[in-house]
Amino acid sequence: MITPNENIQMLKEENDRLKRAVEELTFLNDLSRAMSSTMEVQAIMARIITKSIQTIGVDQGTIMLLEEESEKPMQTIIRGVGEENRGGTYRLGAHMTTWMIQNVKPLVVNDLLNDERFTLLDLGESGIRSLLCVPMVLRGKLIGVINLFNKSGGNAFSEDDQKLMSIIATQVASFLANARVFEQVQQSRDVLKKQTVKLQKEVQARYGYDGIIGKSTQIKAIKEEIQSVAKSPASVLIIGETGTGKELIAKTIHYNSNRSEKPFVDVNSAAIPENLVESEFFGIEEGTATGVKKRIGLFEQANGGTIFIDEIGDMSPSSQAKILRVLQERVIRRVGGNRNIDVDIRVLAATNRNLKDEIAKSSFREDLYYRLGVFEIHLPPLRERREDIAPLIEHFIRHYADQMGKVLTGFSRSATEILYHYDWPGNIRELANVVERTVILSSDPEIGPEYLPPDLKSGHDPAMEAETSFEESVNNFKRRLLKNALKESENNKAEAARNLKISRSYLFRLLNQLFESE
Ligand SMILES: Nc1ncnc2c1ncn2[C@@H]1O[C@H](COP(=O)(O)OP(=O)(O)OP(=O)(O)O)[C@@H](O)[C@H]1O
Ligand SMILES: [Mg+2]
Known part of the structure; x- marks a missing residue:
């Protein structure tokens, strides 16, 4: 038989349990909403501590976050403590963190003064007599600790308190993981943005009209x-x-x-x-x-x-x-x-x-x-604006010489002459390539014609530029063919004759006839 008094007592307990369940759910709901709406770690941690203090009904709380690699305390958030007692609470929180680094499991101590594990603990003026301590673990690693403290005369911590705080700690740990990734992404985005602006400026400078x-x-x-x-x-x-x-x-x-x-x-x-x-x-x-x-x-x-x-x-x-x-x-x-x-x-x-x-x-x-x-x-095309050849040469020499760290004064007169008269079918790109090549090859400050590619020189024959007779032009052409053939065969006359598809005797005759004055 249940007496009316007992009945009232049961109903009251049931009512308290329900009230607490509603509070817990509200807390969790509130927390997950807050965590999905901001990535501000400090603000979220402060909120968790404040809400935990309210829901569990305790005096003080701290969250200590650890550095990822070293497990050293990196940030501490304290709530429910007056300015003058913060030092004591901080020390206690730090001590519990050291304990947690070794044990990594939830801990409830309802009589701190008589717990042999903590006899050496200096509680000083803090007045703290009981505590609940839960680890925040991410992928097997401790990343922080939540502590709740009660002074003497406060409520004892229950199983349910420990369970609730463990759930919170798990959620907060994954929030922190996201926040860290988010921060890294944001940092790289900032770096990228700065680089982009810098590159953009460089490009803009490069493509000014003076370019x-x-x-x-x-x-x-x-x-x-x-x-x-x-x-x-x-x-x-x-x-x-x-x-x-x-x-x-x-x-x-x-x-x-x-x-x-x-x-x-x-x-x-x-x-x-x-x-x-x-x-x-x-x-x-x-x-x-x-x-x-x-x-x-x-x-x-x-x-x-x-x-x-x-x-x-x-x-x-x-x-x-x-x-x-x-x-x-x-x-x-x-x-x-x-x-x-x-x-x-x-x-x-x-x-x-x-x-x-x-x-x-x-x-x-x-x-x-x-x-x-x-x-x-x-x-x-460049051949229709030969006045541009000289300034372009100068521009490209400076460019490539700077790039290769060489000191060059420019092309010699005869080299310049060849460059000026060449037809430049590949236009400015070809000119740039020729200059680059000569800058690489040249070991003298003044670049002589010997560094110019052969086809530039063969295309250029000063005699051709002058008003010459038909016969002289043909001879010039023959000279060029012979020179090239001999160069190809490294002065092997038999091979040169073969390549030109002429007899050896004819080759000798031509050489005598065309180069006798040289
Ligand atoms: N007036 C100029 N002053 C300086 N550099 C030039 C000038 N004209 C062309 N160049 C350079 O010559 C090279 C070839 O130019 P660009 O690529 O603009 O030619 P293109 O007409 O687009 O050639 P293609 O038809 O082959 O694509 C580039 O390196 C370019 O910077
Ligand atoms: Mg192009």
């Missing part, structure tokens, strides 16, 4: 043209032979436009296979076919910035049609997608073909030509 070398009237006019067009949103079509500086001009325009901090995306149309043109330019929507991942196309990558379509004259007419639509409407649709995506892009294009001829042959779309060529820049 375009040349003093010919043509190059001066081009520099003026690009200065006036850079800041406008106009499309620009850059036309010129290989190595004349089309890409350099495109970058200079971009890095001096008001899009300079946005991407510059260059595309070599000639290098994209026909069947990939659409996915490269427009991207792919996820799941277009099984296993297909979403990919952002070049137009989208260039959003806000500039797209440089190189070798546009090599694009097939069907690809041209696709590009034209984007240029007209400034929207794209990813392959397999059904939604239009706006793109804000500036378009620069380049070609070494004569597009007018291509239009006449119907291999280039006239409408695309007019769309692209709002502004046209023609880069003349």
Whole structure:
């Protein structure tokens, strides 16, 4: 028989248990919400201690976090202690952490004064008589300790208290792991951001107008043209032979436009296979076919910035049609997608073909030509602006000599003469390569003609430049053939004759006849 009094007592206990269960759940819920809304470790730890003190009903609490590698205390958060007693509480917390490093398991001590494990513990003025201590463990490693302390006369710690705090400790440990990763990611992101800004500045400096070398009237006019067009949103079509500086001009325009901090995306149309043109330019929507991942196309990558379509004259007419639509409407649709995506892009294009001829042959779309060529820049080949050769040589010598740590004064007169008269089919790129090569080879401060590549010299024959007779020109040609053949055969005349497909006697006759004065 249960008496009414006993009944009331049972109900009261049941009620207390329920109340506590609700409190615990509220605490856990509150905590997980807080931990998912911020990564601020300090704030979350303070909240855990405060809430633990309330829910368990104790006087004080500390959380001590350990350094990952050394297990040394790194950060301590204390709550429920007046300023004057913090030192004592801190010491006690530190002592429990040392104990925890060795034992790594929850601990309840309800009578601290009479526990033989802690007889040496100096409790000083703290008044603390009982404690609950739980480890925070991550992947088998202790990363922190939560301590709750009660002064004399406070409640004893129960099994349930220990269980609750162990659950909290587990959750906090995984929060801390996330926070650490988050912090590392953030740090690397900051580093990357700084590097990007630095690189961007370097690139901008590199592509200033002064980076375009040349003093010919043509190059001066081009520099003026690009200065006036850079800041406008106009499309620009850059036309010129290989190595004349089309890409350099495109970058200079971009890095001096008001899009300079946005991407510059260059595309070599000639290098994209026909069947990939659409996915490269427009991207792919996820799941277009099984296993297909979403990919952002070049137009989208260039959003806000500039797209440089190189070798546009090599694009097939069907690809041209696709590009034209984007240029007209400034929207794209990813392959397999059904939604239009706006793109804000500036378009620069380049070609070494004569597009007018291509239009006449119907291999280039006239409408695309007019769309692209709002502004046209023609880069003349180097042989049509020989005044630029000298400043370019000087520029490249300085560049490569600096790079290789050599001190060079420049080319000798005769070497300069050869460089000046050569036709430069590969234009400025070829010139840069020749200079680089000679800078590598030359051991004298002044670079002589012997360091120049043979084909430059064979193409250059001073006698050819002068007004010469037909016969003299033919002789010059023969001389060159013989010289080359002898050089190839390392002066073996029999071999040279064989290579030239002439008889040995004829070779000797020619040598006598053509080189007798030498
Ligand atoms: N006026 C110039 N001043 C300084 N460097 C130049 C100049 N013109 C071209 N160059 C350099 O010459 C090299 C070739 O130039 P670039 O790549 O721009 O030529 P391109 O016309 O795009 O050639 P291709 O048609 O072969 O792609 C680059 O290293 C570039 O920096
Ligand atoms: Mg190029």
